[in-house]
Each structure stands twice: as C-alpha cells, then as structure tokens.
Amino acid sequence: MQVRSWGETFRNAVEGLVYGLKTQRNLRVHTLAAVLAVFSGFFFGISRTEWLFLLLAIALVMISELLNTAIEAVVDLASPQIHPLAKAAKDTAAGAVLLAAVFAVITGVLIFYAPIIRSLRNLCIMWL
Numbered sequence: 647m648q649v650r651s652w653g654e655t656f657r658n659a660v661e662g663l664v665y666g667l668k669t670q671r672n673l674r675v676h677t678l679a680a681v682l683a684v685f686s687g688f689f690f691g692i693s694r695t696e697w698l699f700l701l702l703a704i705a706l707v708m709i710s711e712l713l714n715t716a717i718e719a720v721v722d723l724a725s726p727q728i729h730p731l732a733k734a735a736k737d738t739a740a741g742a743v744l745l746a747a748v749f750a751v752i753t754g755v756l757i758f759y760a761p762i763i764r765s766l767r768n769l770c771i772m773w774l
C-alpha cells in the first residue's frame with residue numbers, strides 16, 4: 647500500500663468527522679450539547695480541574711459516537727441481513743455511547759449545579 651502524506655491522512659479524518667455529523671442526528675445533538683457546555687464553562691468561570699473533566703466527558707462522548715458510527719457502517723457492509731452477531735456488535739457499540747453520555751451528564755451536574763443555583767439565587771435577590 648502506498649505511503650500517504652500527513653495532509654491526506656488528516657483530510658480523511660476530517661471527512662470521517664463530517665460524515666458522522668451529516669448522517670448521525672445523535673452526534674449533532676451531542677456536538678450542540680458540547681458547545682453549550684463549553685460556553686457555560688467560560689460563563690461560570692469553572693476551575694482548571696473542572697475544565698479537564700468537562701473536556702474529558704466531551705471527548706468520551708464524541709469518540710464513542712464516532713466509533714459507534716464506524717461500527718454501524720462496518721456491520722451494515724458485512725451483514726446487511728439480520729444476524730445475532732450484527733445485533734450484538736451494534737448494541738454493544740450503542741452501550742458504549744450510553745455509558746459515555748451518563749458520565750457526561752454526571753460530570754455536567756457536578757460542575758454546573760452549584761454555579762447555576764448560585765446565579766438563580768442572585769437573580770431572585772435582585773428581583774425581590
């Protein structure tokens with residue numbers, strides 16, 4: 647196989663990202679949630695450790711979504727007909743996304759719950 651340049655490898659990786667975003671509604675929803683979480687991180691001035699956990703949660707969700715998409719494509723190619731192993735592969739990949747999403751939700755609650763409650767309390771004090 648011919649050696650490919652870094653540029654080509656990078657372009658293929660970006661094409662993979664674009665394919666995932668175009669074809670997977672869940673990936674678009676998770677990307678939007680990630681953008682909102684990053685804006686919230688700046689808005690609430692979260693700590694360096696909180697940033698690390700937030701970015702880790704985002705990376706885990708996006709990576710598992712992309713791997714899920716890749717596994718779905720390979721399964722559809724290899725087994726377009728119904729097969730218990732095709733089901734096992736797709737369900738297991740979906741399970742990985744679910745675990746990453748649960749981790750992300752818990753991380754988001756732990757990071758943003760206190761600052762959101764504090765902001766709401768300050769707003770109430772201002773209004774009363």
Ligand SMILES: Nc1ncnc2c1ncn2[C@@H]1O[C@H](COP(=O)(O)OP(=O)(O)OP(=O)(O)O)[C@@H](O)[C@H]1O
Nearest residue numbers: 670714718725726727728729730732733736737740
């Ligand atoms: N070839 C197959 N054989 C057996 N079961 C399958 C097969 N293809 C899909 N399934 C079952 O249908 C479910 C949904 O598969 P599908 O390919 O529609 O994923 P999807 O809805 O696109 O998933 P996602 O929402 O993650 O994009 C799988 O999790 C699996 O349980």
